[in-house]
Amino acid sequence: xxxxxxxxxxxxxxxxxxxxxxxxxxxxxxxxxxxxxxxxxxxxxxxxxxxxxxxxxxxxxxxxxxxxxxxxxxxxxxxxxxxxxxxxxxxxxxxxxxxxxxxxxxxxxxxxxxxxxxxxxxxxxxxxxxxxxxxxxxxxxxxxxxxxxxxxxxxxxxxxxxxxxxxxxxxxxxxxxxxxxxxxxxxxxxxxxxxxxxxxxxxxxxxxxxxxxxxxxxxxxxxxxxxxxxxxxxxxxxxxxxxxxxxxxxxxxxxxxxxxxxxxxxxxxxxxx
Numbered sequence: 001x002x003x004x005x006x007x008x009x010x011x012x013x014x015x016x017x018x019x020x021x022x023x024x025x026x027x028x029x030x031x032x033x034x035x036x037x038x039x040x041x042x043x044x045x046x047x048x049x050x051x052x053x054x055x056x057x058x059x060x061x062x063x064x065x066x067x068x069x070x071x072x073x074x075x076x077x078x079x080x081x082x083x084x085x086x087x088x089x090x091x092x093x094x095x096x097x098x099x100x101x102x103x104x105x106x107x108x109x110x111x112x113x114x115x116x117x118x119x120x121x122x123x124x125x126x127x128x129x130x131x132x133x134x135x136x137x138x139x140x141x142x143x144x145x146x147x148x149x150x151x152x153x154x155x156x157x158x159x160x161x162x163x164x165x166x167x168x169x170x171x172x173x174x175x176x177x178x179x180x181x182x183x184x185x186x187x188x189x190x191x192x193x194x195x196x197x198x199x200x201x202x203x204x205x206x207x208x209x210x211x212x213x214x215x216x217x218x219x220x221x222x223x224x225x226x227x228x229x230x231x232x233x234x235x236x237x238x239x240x241x242x243x244x245x246x247x248x249x250x251x252x253x254x255x256x257x258x259x260x261x262x263x264x265x266x267x268x269x270x271x272x273x
Contacts, residue, residue: 026060033057045085056088081128082146085120087154092117097136097157101150109150113137116157124201124228132173134165141172142217176222180229180245184215188239195239198232216243226251 035041036054043130045053086215091098099112114136121130121143129146184195203220217240221229230251233240242248 029057029060030063033060034063037062044081046086084131084146084149084152085129087152088117088120088131088146091152091154092119094154095157095159095162096154098133099153099155100131100133100144100149101152102144103150104148113155115142116162116167118164121249132169134169141169173222176221176224178223178226178245178247180219180248181220181243182219182233182240183243184217184240185238186212186214189213189215191239195236198236199229202229230255 020272032053036050036057041050049057049123097114097116100115101109101111102113103109116136117131118134119132121132122128123130126145131142131144131149132140133144134140135142182199184192188195196204196217199217199219202225205218207216207217207218208214219229226247230248233242233248233252242252
């Protein structure tokens with residue numbers, strides 16, 4: 001587990017970097033100084049911020065028995081925080097271009113490819129960060145996992161070209177979007193908050209029809225996220241139904257037909273009936 005994930009999740013980082021903002025309780029100072037001694041601190045903070053925090057906690061004792069704090073072995077998991085998030089965010093904010101070295105699935109490495117970064121996106125399906133960028137050499141839209149990026153360096157880029165590229169990429173992403181209307185079965189209206197939570201990672205609008213006492217959720221998502229949308233609909237079961245999206249309705253019908261075929265009376269051995 002990355003020891004600084006808590007800092008980023010609760011947006012403490014922004015306060016620590018602002019002038020005069022600092023953890024004030026003794027417990028927080030002890031915890032912070034202990035974490036600053038970990039190698040992960042070098043990637044979590046800029047050198048200036050790290051030096052400032054270490055200076056402010058110079059007279060604070062370390063957490064007792066910190067070396068004895070261990071975590072049980074478990075399956076490997078991808079962390080929300082990635083060391084490239086900070087430098088890539090700065091490049092995107094400053095409208096700079098980049099030279100990126102990355103590898104692909106077969107292990108091939110593409111060295112110092114010229115590109116223009118557009119956005120950082122977290123995939124709830126694959127549980128990892130992606131960089132959306134325009135390859136200046138191939139003139140192609142790219143989506144690369146941060147885990148596959150080996151190095152990044154920024155370069156100045158003309159402001160006029162940057163705005164034109166951003167508009168072009170926005171248009172591409174807009175064309176890739178799909179929408180679907182999901183209706184909440186009326187008897188499950190009391191579970192609306194649970195249903196909305198299942199779709200919390202998608203852009204959505206909720207409308208209510210008073211004459212029929214029904215809620216309708218309009219989802220907007222990228223085409224390659226349709227499988228994840230389907231998994232959420234299947235999870236909610238009979239609480240919802242797809243009323244607009246031929247693609248999702250067709251896929252749900254296929255799933256239901258296969259399930260019925262697998263569990264029909266004729267498919268069950270006589271000894272198990």
